[in-house]
Amino acid sequence: MKLTSKGRYAVMALVDLAKFNDINPVSLRDISLRQGISLDYLEQIFSKLRKKAIVQSVRGNQGGYVLNKKANEIKLTNIFDAVDEKVKTVQCKKESKKGCNGKLTKCLTHNLWDELENHINDFFEKKSLEDLIKDNIERRI
Amino acid sequence: MKLTSKGRYAVMALVDLAKFNDINPVSLRDISLRQGISLDYLEQIFSKLRKKAIVQSVRGNQGGYVLNKKANEIKLTNIFDAVDEKVKTVQCKKESKKGCNGKLTKCLTHNLWDELENHINDFFEKKSLEDLIKDNIERRI
DNA sequence: TAGATACTTGACTATTTTAGTCAGGTTTAT
DNA sequence: ATAAACCTGACTAAAATAGTCAAGTATCTA
Numbered sequence: 001m002k003l004t005s006k007g008r009y010a011v012m013a014l015v016d017l018a019k020f021n022d023i024n025p026v027s028l029r030d031i032s033l034r035q036g037i038s039l040d041y042l043e044q045i046f047s048k049l050r051k052k053a054i055v056q057s058v059r060g061n062q063g064g065y066v067l068n069k070k071a072n073e074i075k076l077t078n079i080f081d082a083v084d085e086k087v088k089t090v091q092c093k094k095e096s097k098k099g100c101n102g103k104l105t106k107c108l109t110h111n112l113w114d115e116l117e118n119h120i121n122d123f124f125e126k127k128s129l130e131d132l133i134k135d136n137i138e139r140r141i
Numbered sequence: 142m143k144l145t146s147k148g149r150y151a152v153m154a155l156v157d158l159a160k161f162n163d164i165n166p167v168s169l170r171d172i173s174l175r176q177g178i179s180l181d182y183l184e185q186i187f188s189k190l191r192k193k194a195i196v197q198s199v200r201g202n203q204g205g206y207v208l209n210k211k212a213n214e215i216k217l218t219n220i221f222d223a224v225d226e227k228v229k230t231v232q233c234k235k236e237s238k239k240g241c242n243g244k245l246t247k248c249l250t251h252n253l254w255d256e257l258e259n260h261i262n263d264f265f266e267k268k269s270l271e272d273l274i275k276d277n278i279e280r281r282i
Numbered sequence: 283t284a285g286a287t288a289c290t291t292g293a294c295t296a297t298t299t300t301a302g303t304c305a306g307g308t309t310t311a312t
Numbered sequence: 313a314t315a316a317a318c319c320t321g322a323c324t325a326a327a328a329t330a331g332t333c334a335a336g337t338a339t340c341t342a
Contacts, residue, residue, distance in 0.1 A: 001142045001261070002229035003254070005301065015249045027317065035249075041302055047319065060310025061316045088143035108156045108176075111276055113144070116264060120142070123260045127253070136249055146330065168288065182331055188290065201339025202287045 007085030009037050010045050014079060015132050017055070018071050025057075025064030045083055052082035071130035080124060087120045089113035148226030150178050151186050155220060156273050158196070159212050166198075166205030186224055193223035213271035221265060228261045230254035 013031050020026050028046060032039040046065060049055045056068045067074070080086070090113045154172050161167050169187060173180040187206060190196045197209045208215070221227070231254045 001144050001148075001226070003142050003231075003257075004299090005232075007142075008231070008250070008254070011253070012248065012250050019249075029317075038302065040304075043317095043319070044302085050319095057318060058310095059308080059318050060312095061314090062311060063309085063317050065318090085142070090144075090149070091146075107153065108160075108277055109149070109153050109273060112152070112268070112273055113149070116144075116261075119264045120257075120261060123257060132250060132253060135252055145328090170288075179331065181333075184288095184290070185331085191290095198289060199339095200287095200289050200337080202285095202341060204288050204339075206289090 004085055006045060006083050007080050009035075009041065010049065010079050010083045010085070011076065011132070013037065013042060013045065014049070014054070014067075014074070014129055015136065017065060018067060018129055018133050019136070021067055024062065025066045027064040030064075048082050048084070049079070052078070054078060054082055067129075071133060072128045074129040076124040076127045077121065079129075087117050087124075089117050145226055147186060147224050148221050150176075150182065151190065151220050151224045151226070152217065152273070154178065154183060154186065155190070155195070155208075155215070155270055156277065158206060159208060159270055159274050160277070162208055165203065166207045168205040171205075189223050189225075190220070193219070195219060195223055208270075211271075212274060213269045215270040217265040217268045218262065220270075228258050228265075230258050 012035050016031050016035055017026050020030070028039055028042045031037070032042055046055060046057075050057055050065075053068050054074060055065045057063070057065055090107075090110065153176050157172050157176055158167050161171070169180055169183045172178065173183055187196060187198075191198055191206075194209050195215060196206045198204070198206055231248075231251065
């Protein structure tokens with residue numbers, strides 16, 4: 001299992017944004033330079049974040065992005081959801097409620113994968129952007 | 142993040158194997174039929190499981206595979222390790238100890254990804270094949 | 283001892299996903 | 313006006329995935 005860079009970048013960029021989010025909006029250009037993420041790629045990512053109301057955009061010269069909610073209200077879940085980073089352990093989710101792989105019973109390990117998904121999603125549900133920033137300040141590196 | 146089918150199949154096949162593992166070895170052909178996994182693919186997977194001493198092979202007519210350890214000694218970690226299913230959250234692991242992305246400091250979210258990896262690996266460390274079989278019998282579906 | 287069963291290995295490949303790039307906009311502060 | 317910065321959609325190279333295919337080797341059973 002691995003995390004895609006889209007999800008990882010989204011979180012990195014938002015932490016960066018939250019950190020520099022004082023009076024002026026933060027430009028993607030700055031984030032791009034600080035975090036070493038391609039500007040074009042960032043634009044794709046922020047377009048999705050904006051559609052999910054996680055950030056707000058300010059157009060024009062000296063524009064940029066601003067958080068649209070308080071940092072403690074933005075969970076990892078929300079971020080990953082916005083950029084389509086999903087936790088997928090089975091294919092058999094969407095099929096008939098009864099069984100998997102076209103069979104009548106659930107596959108032998110169905111419960112396991114469900115548990116795993118929940119285990120991971122719990123983690124994402126508990127972590128907020130605020131937690132990340134705090135952790136960052138404390139470590140100061 | 143998603144689980145690859147190689148990892149998923151490995152676990153499914155081992156649960157199947159453990160379930161039918163009485164006196165005779167279990168043939169891959171049977172597992173293939175019961176679980177709907179391609180025989181050729183299963184062979185690849187079991188070759189790896191054998192190299193990591195998770196199963197033992199019995200060649201010849203009426204041959205097949207047998208667990209090489211007790212079911213409670215086989216953790217998900219061991220299985221995933223055998224088939225190269227790894228939990229990867231960052232690219233910056235192998236780089237210089239000090240920083241990420243060629244920088245001097247750790248990336249803003251490095252700790253987070255570490256935590257996430259540990260969180261997931263904990264789950265794999267705790268679940269044994271025995272747990273899965275028990276769960277299966279209790280549910281009886 | 284012939285033959286069938288089943289393990290063993292390695293190479294090959296189509297498909298999908300990822301991780302972007304690129305081009306051509308539009309908006310707005312100064 | 314013009315530059316900064318957002319905005320959008322299409323495109324693509326490279327990697328990973330999910331297998332298939334071919335050609336074995338070992339050993340049980342009749």
